[in-house]
């Protein structure tokens with residue numbers, strides 16, 4: 001009887017230990033190292049989304065030069081040609097599942113050889129490269145285009161270079177060209193992130209962007225616009241967001 005009691009006691013202690021251990025894990029994983037004041041916890045939204053009906057979508061993207069795509073806070077795809085490729089012009093088609101409403105978030109990068117913002121450094125055509133991208137999203141069940149890039153997208157520029165564009169032909173651009181790099185705001189791909197202070201996109205023509213390889217392989221909807229930040233040359237890395245309600 002005494003032995004039985006001590007066994008029960010041991011099991012009880014082990015049970016308490018297991019409980020406290022698992023609650024510690026939960027606390028640790030929900031603690032964010034850098035929590036921005038504008039971000040609220042996304043947990044309740046995810047829980048609701050998991051029980052709603054998921055749909056399948058196709059994203060078609062052409063970017064000068066590179067992009068990655070997040071939907072409702074999850075990375076769903078990225079440009080297959082790395083940003084370290086100097087001339088990277090290609091269209092991509094990405095299929096993913098997600099649950100309405102959608103928060104689409106993208107990172108786009110214009111190629112730059114160094115933080116100077118220049119490309120072809122030391123060659124006769126050393127220059128500030130330019131950016132630009134276009135995207136359209138189709139609900140595959142209905143075939144309807146449910147989102148396109150346009151002037152409503154909000155874009156936050158996190159790499160700008162050169163700040164002094166007169167350095168473009170410098171023999172030593174890595175010393176003479178100035179640049180600005182900002183941190184990605186914590187939780188910026190999350191549906192609950194507040195992007196109200198981010199500027200809206202600037203719409204450009206195909207000639208202004210100088211569209212190249214891959215652009216013509218996709219049939220673009222008339223509402224799908226080429227966009228970028230306010231400066232096609234010096235805005236090099238941009239975070240984008242758009243909200244898409246269920247149609």
Ligand SMILES: [Ca+2]
Pocket residue numbers: 110111112117128129130131161232233234235236
């Ligand atoms: Ca550039």
Ligand SMILES: [Ca+2]
Pocket residue numbers: 064065110111129130131
């Ligand atoms: Ca470029």
